[in-house]
Amino acid sequence: MARTRYAPDRGLTVRMTVTMFLLGLVFVAFVVGIILILTAVHASGAAIVLFALVFGGGSAIASLFFSDKIALAAAGARVVTPQEAPELHGVVDRLCALANMDKPRVAIAPTRMPNAFATGRNSKNSVLCVTEGLIDPRPGGLELTKEELEGVLAHELSHVAHKDVQVMTVASLLAIVAALLVRFAFYSELFGGGRRSNDQNAIPVILIILVVSAVVYAVSFLLIRLLSRYRELAADRSGALLTGQPSALASALVKVSNSMSRIPTQDLRAAEAMNAFYFAPAMKLNGQGGPSLSAVFSTHPSLERRLEELAKIQKQLGQVSPK
Amino acid sequence: MGFLDTLFGRTKPVQPKLDDLFALPSAAITLQAASGFVPTGSGSVCFRAVEGKTFSDIQDEVRQLLDMDAGKPGGGLPVEVSRDSYGFTWLVSSHMSDEVEALVTDLHAVNSALVDNGFGPQLLCTLVAFRDAEERRLALVYLYKRGTFYPFAPLNGERRDNALELQMKGVLGDDLKIEQDLTKWFPVWGAPGL
Numbered sequence: 316m317a318r319t320r321y322a323p324d325r326g327l328t329v330r331m332t333v334t335m336f337l338l339g340l341v342f343v344a345f346v347v348g349i350i351l352i353l354t355a356v357h358a359s360g361a362a363i364v365l366f367a368l369v370f371g372g373g374s375a376i377a378s379l380f381f382s383d384k385i386a387l388a389a390a391g392a393r394v395v396t397p398q399e400a401p402e403l404h405g406v407v408d409r410l411c412a413l414a415n416m417d418k419p420r421v422a423i424a425p426t427r428m429p430n431a432f433a434t435g436r437n438s439k440n441s442v443l444c445v446t447e448g449l450i451d452p453r454p455g456g457l458e459l460t461k462e463e464l465e466g467v468l469a470h471e472l473s474h475v476a477h478k479d480v481q482v483m484t485v486a487s488l489l490a491i492v493a494a495l496l497v498r499f500a501f502y503s504e505l506f507g508g509g510r511r512s513n514d515q516n517a518i519p520v521i522l523i524i525l526v527v528s529a530v531v532y533a534v535s536f537l538l539i540r541l542l543s544r545y546r547e548l549a550a551d552r553s554g555a556l557l558t559g560q561p562s563a564l565a566s567a568l569v570k571v572s573n574s575m576s577r578i579p580t581q582d583l584r585a586a587e588a589m590n591a592f593y594f595a596p597a598m599k600l601n602g603q604g605g606p607s608l609s610a611v612f613s614t615h616p617s618l619e620r621r622l623e624e625l626a627k628i629q630k631q632l633g634q635v636s637p638k
Numbered sequence: 639m640g641f642l643d644t645l646f647g648r649t650k651p652v653q654p655k656l657d658d659l660f661a662l663p664s665a666a667i668t669l670q671a672a673s674g675f676v677p678t679g680s681g682s683v684c685f686r687a688v689e690g691k692t693f694s695d696i697q698d699e700v701r702q703l704l705d706m707d708a709g710k711p712g713g714g715l716p717v718e719v720s721r722d723s724y725g726f727t728w729l730v731s732s733h734m735s736d737e738v739e740a741l742v743t744d745l746h747a748v749n750s751a752l753v754d755n756g757f758g759p760q761l762l763c764t765l766v767a768f769r770d771a772e773e774r775r776l777a778l779v780y781l782y783k784r785g786t787f788y789p790f791a792p793l794n795g796e797r798r799d800n801a802l803e804l805q806m807k808g809v810l811g812d813d814l815k816i817e818q819d820l821t822k823w824f825p826v827w828g829a830p831g832l
Contacts, residue, residue, distance in 0.1 A: 324648070327646075327647075327648075328646045328648065331645075331646055331647065332646070335645070397825075401796065405724055405824075405825075405827075406724060408824035408825075409686075409724055409726065409762060409824070411824075412762055412763065412781055412783065412822070412824060413652075413686060413759070413760075413762055413783065414649070414652060414783070415652045415783035415784060417821070418821055418822075418824075461723065461724060461725055462725050465724070465725060473649060476649050477643075477644060477647040477648075477649065478644045479647065481644075482644065482645070482647075545647070546647050549646070549647030549648060550647065552648075553647075553648065553649040556649075556651055556759075557649075557651070557759075558686060559686050559687065559688030559689065559693070559757075559760055560686075560688070560689050560725075561689070562689055563689075629689070629690070632688050632689070632690060632692070632693075633690040633691070633692050634692065
């Protein structure tokens, strides 16, 4: 066994395990709760639950299958050939050879906002997309160096290697089903109220399902955001280890985050829906909640946190004798 | 990557495969006999340098080690170090045309120095240059992470002679592990020593 400088980050693994365990726990509690409610009242709401499960599951599978096409269309991006963007392809080629992974398709989105994302259900169907703002060499633009661009792309390729789209889709499944149940329960309450007035049990059942689903949705939403932040840290880590240049990734993060806050809000609102995919969040939650609340809802860890983690990796790589 | 690694979002850096590189000397003979391509005697190792002094110290040590034999019979020329526009470092070792084995030994010294110091995952590829009588250029590129070779034949102006490359794939198929996935045959334009 060759010696290695690349020790896994156990703390991150433990935190991710706990998050996923809690998510699983909420899922089990949710299923058990629904079953208990339905058996207690002789299954009058079963159709709604079944419908939500099928519909939610179906939409999750569909979004997984078409994630690359949906994301490219939403960003207005175009897949480019090596002839069209030789330098970009050159960087991706080298990173993929270093990491021994399949090369994803490479796309460019015509957006001034500097950012990048990667999506796709598996490594063969992945697409790596950068915005024009990220690779624009014009003065006054972002002016990322080759090393910094490489760092950003390594981070995105790590998302592909970690199968983050699949993991997050599975993790979101519960929230999708719960959200659908809230909606269905609400509508059936609204429109079915008159018909069911003869049935003593029907209205409370729907109400209970509504409340339980809403709570489950809220809790799983927070857990998913937490998981998303851990996945970002994991991608930072793998990306920095792949290139061996944690500082370049750190300075790219600072540049991209700074330029993001300078861009007019209109542009950012349009990008908000894509937030979870991006290298850096396009829009920060601000205002009422204060910093602590926005940290809980955010898809990305704070810049400070990410820089701190990268500094640790830098130290690790600089050790004179490996373990 | 295992299920747990996916679940926890961690990638184990890929260790290089070094052994298949030693198939090069016999492949060079086959190549010369079948197609007239002769080794130029120069070859290079390409890796992604890690930031910080630890790595640059190791790089200097390797260089000194290889230069110890320079000038002696079979020792070749001093090693040249350069950085390409992608930030990758190339160590070029130059020997006589008929010293492919000594060249491979040099290249392997670089590999093992990096691997021994825990920097094996930084190795990208190794490249050995060939020429034929018409001065056509050909390189055999060894991908460390896959342990496979592919031919790279640059023409002027960032174009590749795909026909020649595929022909070489056929010629060398018995001697070398040729990379079967053509999407991995990435171009190394302007590689030093080519």
